[in-house]
Structures are given as C-alpha cells and as structure tokens.
Amino acid sequence: MDEGMIIELGQQTMLTILIMAAPMLGFGLIVGLSVSIFQTITSIQEQTLTFVPKIVAVFASVIIFAPWLLSILINFTTSLFSDFSQFIQ
Known part of the structure; x- marks a missing residue:
C-alpha cells in the first residue's frame, strides 16, 4: 500500500x-437562521429558544435522510471491503 x-x-x-x-448541518443552519431572524424581529432574547428547534430539525433530517445516508454508507463500506486485498499488500 503506497x-x-x-x-x-x-x-x-x-x-x-x-x-x-x-443534510443535518444544512437543516440546522436554516432553522438557526430562521429562529435568529424571528428573535431579532420580535426582540425576544431567550437563549434556549434557539436550541430546541435546531435539535428537532437535526433529528427530523436524520429520519428523513436515513435511507439515503445508509445507502451511501453501504456503498462506501462495500467499496472499502472489495479493495481490501490491495490495502494488505
């Protein structure tokens, strides 16, 4: 292996x-930006208001994109194991 x-x-x-x-970072970014804009418009300065929607958005994106993420992970693992003989040499 070189x-x-x-x-x-x-x-x-x-x-x-x-x-x-x-996907998780994108959803978190969009929700965080939306909550920040909402807080700026309404002058609400509650710090915990930003965390709960982001957490929900990240969990929702994991559920939504789980089949796609699993297929990417399976393809990567399959290609890694199929080339395993080259790594040993």
Missing part, C-alpha cells in the same frame, strides 16, 4: 463524512 492509495482512501473517507453530515 502513499497514493492512503491519500485516495483518506479523500474518499472525508468526502463520505461531508456528504453524510451535510
């Missing part, structure tokens, strides 16, 4: 992590 294979494996791993985290 340096090129290690770098390629690391790049694939990081790309898979970013793709899997993107």
Whole structure:
C-alpha cells in the first residue's frame, strides 16, 4: 500500500463524512437562521429558544435522510471491503 492509495482512501473517507453530515448541518443552519431572524424581529432574547428547534430539525433530517445516508454508507463500506486485498499488500 503506497502513499497514493492512503491519500485516495483518506479523500474518499472525508468526502463520505461531508456528504453524510451535510443534510443535518444544512437543516440546522436554516432553522438557526430562521429562529435568529424571528428573535431579532420580535426582540425576544431567550437563549434556549434557539436550541430546541435546531435539535428537532437535526433529528427530523436524520429520519428523513436515513435511507439515503445508509445507502451511501453501504456503498462506501462495500467499496472499502472489495479493495481490501490491495490495502494488505
């Protein structure tokens, strides 16, 4: 296993992590921005108001995107195990 294979494996791993985290981060960002705008408009300065909607949005996005995330994870794991003989050498 040479340096090129290690770098390629690391790049694939990081790309898979970013793709899997993107829906949750996106929903959290959108909900956080919406709550912040709502707080600014209504002059409500309650700090706990921002956390609960974000948590609900992240859990909802996990439930919504779970089949897609699972297929990405299965494809990555399958490709990793199919190339396992190359990693041993």
